[in-house]
Amino acid sequence: MGVATKILPPQGKDRALLARIEKEAGTSINLCYQCGKCSAGCPVGFAMDYTPRQVIRLLQLNLIDEALNAESIWICASCDTCSARCPRGVDIASLMDALRREALSQGKIKDKKVAEFNKAFLNGVRNFGRTFEAGLLLQHNLKTMQPFKDAGLGLPMMSRGKIRLLPVKIKGREQVKKIFARAEKMRGEEE
Numbered sequence: 399m400g401v402a403t404k405i406l407p408p409q410g411k412d413r414a415l416l417a418r419i420e421k422e423a424g425t426s427i428n429l430c431y432q433c434g435k436c437s438a439g440c441p442v443g444f445a446m447d448y449t450p451r452q453v454i455r456l457l458q459l460n461l462i463d464e465a466l467n468a469e470s471i472w473i474c475a476s477c478d479t480c481s482a483r484c485p486r487g488v489d490i491a492s493l494m495d496a497l498r499r500e501a502l503s504q505g506k507i508k509d510k511k512v513a514e515f516n517k518a519f520l521n522g523v524r525n526f527g528r529t530f531e532a533g534l535l536l537q538h539n540l541k542t543m544q545p546f547k548d549a550g551l552g553l554p555m556m557s558r559g560k561i562r563l564l565p566v567k568i569k570g571r572e573q574v575k576k577i578f579a580r581a582e583k584m585r586g587e588e589e
Contacts, residue, residue: 430486
């Protein structure tokens with residue numbers, strides 16, 4: 399006969415962490431009744447260690463560390479298919495995003511390349527108002543100590559007009575920078 403496990407609601411620090419994640423995501427995990435529509439429609443669910451439904455279930459069972467260590471939160475494409483399909487209005491995509499931010503802040507990331515890619519992407523958007531693919535790859539590859547990883551792809555992609563050597567700047571870059579400054583200020587106030 400198996401060992402019985404008693405599941406308790408989150409206490410103290412875990413309750414505060416879960417409340418913060420829910421507030422950041424703008425959704426409640428308690429609305430989820432595990433119908434599975436989110437997981438059935440997830441285009442990257444096949445590659446996840448936990449489907450979106452299972453990630454929510456981990457949080458419902460107070461297995462917050464397990465959810466923060468899940469590869470699924472990094473595989474999530476934030477396409478909003480799960481959120482759109484949820485009959486209870488749970489914004490699962492925002493919840494996955496909040497879990498990613500929390501995992502980053504706690505240093506719970508197995509593959510540091512993911513965090514470096516995230517930083518490089520956001521730096522491009524902050525500086526140019528949109529992503530700059532060549533700069534993104536260059537910055538990411540230098541930070542992850544693989545400087546020549548994509549070198550053979552650059553010239554063919556440039557010759558076909560797929561990537562540019564120099565970044566294209568959008569109008570309204572100052573507004574984008576203000577958004578980043580406001581987000582950083584809000585993040586500082588939370589901590």
